[in-house]
Amino acid sequence: MSKFLAASFAVLIFVVATLAHTPRYTKRSNPSEYAVLGNILQVLDENGLTTFLDLAFKTGVAETFEANISPLLGIPLFAPTNDAFADLDPNQFNNLLNNPQKLKALINYHTNSHLPQIISAIKVEANFLRTNERTVQETGASNEPIRYNKYGKEGEILTVNGALRLKTLNASNGVIYVIDRVLEIPPLVNSFFEVLKRNGNFTILLAAFTDVGFVSRVTTGPFTLFAPTDAAFKRLPHDVLGYYFTHPDEFLVEVIRNHWVSGTFYSRGLTNGPIPVFSGGTVDVGVSSGGITFGGANVIKADLTSTQGVVHVIDEVILKTNKNMADAYDYPDNNKQRFY
Template structure:
């Protein structure tokens, strides 16, 4: 990212975007653009951000799913144009973001950019930027556009209002106990005023691993249930790329320890077993056990 200013003076001329992409090894993306008949859309000489998945990102998609996408031209166009972001000063995008910025795409959906800069509070110690959790691997100037190579293919439905936490839990049976907490507390819809946020969602197996009687006791005590729920939610969108060793404050007022190692990431001693599930109000990480935290702010101050 640091060499963008140097490249900026060389960038504002008519270029062939698809040629530049091919020269940088982004061939699958280009082939699909051609297959979908979107060459003109991607070649318009105007300020745009192009989020270009690597060949490996496409190869990582289940072959049956990829075949479904490539055989449905409308679906393919939907996905590809979601990777074309509308921003009038594309070269300033990363430097302009304090923590998070949501921008519209040519597909008419929204994409979420996050930049993690500062040391501590579980932010990365160097500048790391993501788009819906996908790492921005490198920047390539292309006339008035800028291409960010990313390490995964983005889902156009990721930031739709109905793709929220509650619907995710309802559509995945392995989170029925976590969903039951929301229903017991009569939280049937996530208020828009409390996003962006990061949710560490325990599986049913995580709850069932508790000692006998503990889960029933929690559900019998709404106050403790609130503290438990809020211990699994943090303010701000912390994709896996933005998590690093250190304390992270959660909604309960407590802090949890984040540990990042070659074997994975743990949050409050709970191992993240599936990461970076983008939802409307933030991001979900699935954890294998309940998050353990220190005393809450309320208990530290008044008890």
């Protein structure tokens, strides 16, 4: 054997041996290389989204992320950070780990990967950036609603069911939207009224809806509801509360409309200042490091996703609005007509 052939054979043996012992995910000095070269699994690993990656392997969903398909028709993936999983209630997380079926459904809900191109990476990004459109509702795993919202002057704040999109990562077979919370799978029947029934402590508000006929007359939305708890109603003087309920068409209906807003405003979309409500006036919103207020009431639980929009729970009933501010806003009559 010539020296040239012997040297070539030695190089070939070295290359084969090296490939055979190459780790599944090779770390790169420049993570951005994965935007072109890596598949979804590699991009998740390189960017430290390891909890989601481990759960994807645990449930078998990871096999889908190895598909060799065009990124334009690829897998749109919503990947919570490790901190987002750490923020889950420990008991809730352990229950998920011990229930393979629920855990797989949760991971699938974050992928939409098994749908026949209902949501493509390019379509999701286009929905995020579309001009003059606040809310886009698409269909996720098992037909649950997924809401993509843009907020801010330039639409720079992007949310998925209220979770903040921290950044976008491109992969060879799809796109990854890194989000700051784990998405919950909403039930298929998930109107505002169903949300309130499941969360409890809203019997008085639900009774008010029934008295004024809103349960059967409110349409799909999208709306934002600031929902006072039973405790909030009970803090009203007894005679005041009784008066409203004995005059539903005159006064109770207006009080309820004080809590409804046109459009889907998750907590990330709320800013300081007045916001128009369906009673015709405006209510002041306050946003600070200490929390969110609506007409002086504290938002004690935010971002309950519904098929009709989003619900924020508040600790006071809003009896009055800034009526004198109503004329400063373009508040179309057709919004009111489709509400009641």
